[in-house]
Amino acid sequence: MPFVEVPHPADVKVRVWADDSTALFAEAAKAMFAVMYVNAEDRGVVRTLSVSSDDPTSLMVDFLSELLFLSEVDRVVFSEFEVRIDGTELEARAIGEPFDPARHLGGMEIKGVSYSGLTIFKDGEQFCSEILFDV
Amino acid sequence: MLEGMKRIDEVEWEVPVGYVPKMRVPGRFFLSDDLTETLEAGAIQQLANVATLPGIVRYSLAMPDIHSGYGFPIGGVAAFREEDGIISPGGVGYDINCGVRLLATPLRAEDLTEMRALVEDLFRAVPTGVGAESRMRLSAQGLEEMLVEGVPWAVKEGYGVEADALHCEEHGQMQDADAVPVSKRARKRGMPQAGTLGAGNHFLEVQVIDRVFDQEAAAAYGLEEGQVCCMIHCGSRGLGHQVCTDHLRTLESATRRYGVEIPDRQLACAPVHSPEGEAYFGAMAAAANYAWVNRQVITHEVRKVFSKRYGIDYEEMPLVYDVAHNVAKREEHDIDGGRETVYVHRKGATRAFGPGRVEVPQDYRGVGQPVLIPGSMGSASYVLHGTTTAMERTFGSTCHGAGRVMSRTKAKKSMPGKEVREALLGRGIYVRATSDATIAEEAPAAYKESDKVIDTVTRAGLSLPVVRLRPLGVIKG
Numbered sequence: 001m002p003f004v005e006v007p008h009p010a011d012v013k014v015r016v017w018a019d020d021s022t023a024l025f026a027e028a029a030k031a032m033f034a035v036m037y038v039n040a041e042d043r044g045v046v047r048t049l050s051v052s053s054d055d056p057t058s059l060m061v062d063f064l065s066e067l068l069f070l071s072e073v074d075r076v077v078f079s080e081f082e083v084r085i086d087g088t089e090l091e092a093r094a095i096g097e098p099f100d101p102a103r104h105l106g107g108m109e110i111k112g113v114s115y116s117g118l119t120i121f122k123d124g125e126q127f128c129s130e131i132l133f134d135v
Numbered sequence: 136m137l138e139g140m141k142r143i144d145e146v147e148w149e150v151p152v153g154y155v156p157k158m159r160v161p162g163r164f165f166l167s168d169d170l171t172e173t174l175e176a177g178a179i180q181q182l183a184n185v186a187t188l189p190g191i192v193r194y195s196l197a198m199p200d201i202h203s204g205y206g207f208p209i210g211g212v213a214a215f216r217e218e219d220g221i222i223s224p225g226g227v228g229y230d231i232n233c234g235v236r237l238l239a240t241p242l243r244a245e246d247l248t249e250m251r252a253l254v255e256d257l258f259r260a261v262p263t264g265v266g267a268e269s270r271m272r273l274s275a276q277g278l279e280e281m282l283v284e285g286v287p288w289a290v291k292e293g294y295g296v297e298a299d300a301l302h303c304e305e306h307g308q309m310q311d312a313d314a315v316p317v318s319k320r321a322r323k324r325g326m327p328q329a330g331t332l333g334a335g336n337h338f339l340e341v342q343v344i345d346r347v348f349d350q351e352a353a354a355a356y357g358l359e360e361g362q363v364c365c366m367i368h369c370g371s372r373g374l375g376h377q378v379c380t381d382h383l384r385t386l387e388s389a390t391r392r393y394g395v396e397i398p399d400r401q402l403a404c405a406p407v408h409s410p411e412g413e414a415y416f417g418a419m420a421a422a423a424n425y426a427w428v429n430r431q432v433i434t435h436e437v438r439k440v441f442s443k444r445y446g447i448d449y450e451e452m453p454l455v456y457d458v459a460h461n462v463a464k465r466e467e468h469d470i471d472g473g474r475e476t477v478y479v480h481r482k483g484a485t486r487a488f489g490p491g492r493v494e495v496p497q498d499y500r501g502v503g504q505p506v507l508i509p510g511s512m513g514s515a516s517y518v519l520h521g522t523t524t525a526m527e528r529t530f531g532s533t534c535h536g537a538g539r540v541m542s543r544t545k546a547k548k549s550m551p552g553k554e555v556r557e558a559l560l561g562r563g564i565y566v567r568a569t570s571d572a573t574i575a576e577e578a579p580a581a582y583k584e585s586d587k588v589i590d591t592v593t594r595a596g597l598s599l600p601v602v603r604l605r606p607l608g609v610i611k612g
Contacts, residue, residue: 009175010202010209010539036265038572057400058387065380072373073323075266099266106572108543109265109334109612111376112229115383115400116181116205132205134229135335135543 003031012108012135013117017128021056024120024127025063025090026081032064032113033071033078033096035133037104040079043097047076050091056120060129063090064113075099108135136174146199146595150183155398158186164197164210167591173540173583177203178210184398185213190220190407192470192477196529198484199591200538200583204228206401209483212532214468215407217476221395222412223404224386224419226480228461229379231419232426233337233370235507236303236457237518237604238434241447242363244343247607250565253341253444254608260436261339262331264569264612269329271432278326282314285424289431296449299431301496303457304486304504307427311465313417317374318381321418325374325425330432334569334612336577337369338509339433342516342604352502352520352601356455364604365441365452366516367433368509369612370461371426378422382415407478416463416478423462430457455518456496456505458485460535466494468530479530487521487533487598495521506598508589509536512566512611513559513579516604517589524596533598537585543576550578559609568611577611 006013014031018024033040049066053059063083071078078096085091114132121128141149143163150162162182166174178201185207186195192214201210206225215221247253262268273281280288286300286307300306332339344362347353358364371378386403389411395404405412438449463480470477488495488504495504503521510516514537525531541549552571555578559566568574592598 005542005544007542007545008203009542010204012543054388058384062384068380069320069324069377073320101264101266101569105265106570107265108576111335112380114205115403118400134205 002027006130008132012133013130015128015130017123017126019126021127022083022085024129025060025083025085028060028064028129028131029067029078029081032067032110032133036107036110037077038106039103040077041097042080042095045076045096045098047074047094048092049094050089052089054088057115057118059088059090060118060120060131061113061115063092067094068110070094077104110135136176137171146591150179155180155183155187157396158183160186160191160194162186163194164201165199165591165595165597167199167587167594170199170583170587170591174201175203178208181208182211184402185211187398188215188221188223188402188404189395190216192216196532198532198534199588200483200534200536202538204482206399207480207482210534210538211482212480212484212529214477214479214530217407217478220407220478221404222407222416222463222478223402223480224379224383224415225402226482227419227463228482229376230370230461231375231378232423232459233461234426234430234457234459235366235368235509236430236434237455237507238365238437239357239453239455240363240365240441241451242445243361244363244607246445247363250608254565254567254610256440256444257339257437258567258610260440261433261610263610265334267331268327269331271329273326273329278322279314281329281428282317282421282424283312284308285427286431289428294432294435299454302454303427304459307431307457309420309423311416312420312424314421316414316418317378317421321374321377321381324377325372328372328374330429331372332433332612333369333372334573337612339610340366340606341608342366342606344602345605346603348600348602355499355502356505356518356601357453358455358518358602365437366509366604367430369429369433371422372429374425375422378418382418385411386415419463423459427457456507458507460485481532483535484532485535486531487525488531489521489523489526506533508534508585510585511537511579511582512577512606512609513562513564514585517585518601519598520601521598522596525598529597533592534588537582537588539581540583541581546578546581547572547575551575564606564609566609566611573611
């Protein structure tokens with residue numbers, strides 16, 4: 001899985017990377033759901049969403065916050081993401097399955113996506129991001 | 136780590152102006168020598184960042200459970216003037232009014248012969264963990280009333296007894312609450328989660344008072360050695376998280392518009408009396424009321440279980456007190472010889488008002504406000520009382536808990552949940568959780584020793600111990 005957890009005493013910080021800036025958003029979403037739920041699978045439940053923000057870091061916060069909202073109110077655990085970005089507009093398809101406490105519990109509840117320490121940068125040919133979640 | 140810090144006294148340190156650019160006041164934090172190795176550079180940086188915000192009064196403060204958060208450090212306290220100060224979600228956090236309450240019972244430890252059965256009953260009665268759903272039949276109108284009226288609404292709806300509201304901070308109802316700026320999205324998350332415990336470090340614990348430090352204060356609070364109590368720790372669930380997320384977004388652009396320079400975007404803020412500042416403050420207060428009702432509804436379920444098992448009346452299980460750990464409040468404080476209205480942000484910190492303050496319930500006013508400091512599953516919790524010293528030095532604030540020292544991931548790797556559970560059982564503590572992973576990440580070893588944190592606030596005089604509570608049975612989200 002292309003993400004690692006960066007040690008943090010209280011919350012959860014992840015570092016994700018991808019070949020291009022759009023895929024980076026999909027990887028960030030995958031990492032967030034991997035922190036929250038175990039055994040997430042693609043079972044054909046699809047939600048679409050769009051967000052628009054001022055800059056790439058806000059777009060990341062808004063995209064992940066929207067997924068948190070959708071997951072909670074629709075009770076869906078997402079595992080796959082198709083993302084399209086045009087400037088600071090993002091559209092995505094999130095694919096997953098209905099939340100099942102018997103299968104999915106064992107991760108951590110994420111309360112919010114923080115701007116603190118949120119970075120998006122290029123490391124050689126790769127696009128990277130570090131994100132801090134309040135858990 | 137303490138290089139460049141100025142030692143004020145045995146347990147108080149100063150972060151000088153200039154530690155980060157544009158600090159308006161110094162930082163101050165409380166830490167005993169044996170806790171200094173737990174101090175992180177990131178937390179000091181955050182403490183200093185808060186000192187750059189407009190209208191900050193006297194100091195940017197942090198309690199001995201200080202650790203890195205986002206925006207403010209956890210354990211952070213700061214007061215801002217009404218006329219030129221700001222209000223910031225970064226000083227409150229995502230879990231608005233995450234807090235603790237203590238419920239007394241007339242039982243003694245020896246009465247609880249079937250701890251496992253009691254804990255299992257409580258686990259069934261209180262929806263727990265990620266995805267847990269409310270058993271309340273809450274209408275849109277009901278949620279609206281809950282947001283505005285807080286605990287008195289819950290009591291009116293049958294979820295408590297009259298005296299409960301009197302023993303909550305703010306009487307369980309922030310007067311500044313405004314439901315209008317609580318978005319539809321926040322309501323959508325809040326409706327199915329009212330009266331649920333949540334996950335993470337939230338818990339419901341059956342405890343016994345194993346030590347009394349202050350007989351007079353304990354008597355005033357109705358507590359004595361050997362008495363069984365119940366502690367409830369939870370917050371405003373998805374509703375509060377969404378209020379924070381929504382208003383951070385609005386305040387991001389407001390910060391720029393009002394020309395406020397901030398060193399960290401998570402410190403997005405607006406003048407107290409700007410439309411954006413007032414909207415956040417009203418919504419935050421409404422989310423705080425939601426959290427108080429949440430704990431009230433859980434209290435009702437706990438009373439039902441105890442009443443059924445032990446044949447005791449609800450009135451025999453009084454609420455000792457309920458404190459908020461993540462909240463911003465309009466308060467009056469004596470500052471430089473005058474009385475001023477300030478907006479005090481406490482993020483992972485507890486109000487600790489001293490004797491004589493009108494905000495302290497009348498029956499406790501002689502000794503000061505009860506301060507509830509939860510331990511971890513295996514370590515003791517404490518009741519302390521607020522002091523005049525806290526009023527003078529920290530805007531009536533003290534620590535909120537032990538504070539983590541180990542990441543959740545490392546905790547999970549270092550000892551499997553099953554082993555933690557069995558080790559605790561060996562010490563007479565029965566733990567029930569939605570998963571063993573939760574138990575592992577909340578293992579006692581992941582936290583600072585609460586005794587050291589309590590010792591520091593005691594030595595600083597910010598709050599003084601009344602009783603210690605040892606865990607007997609624990610429910611974790």
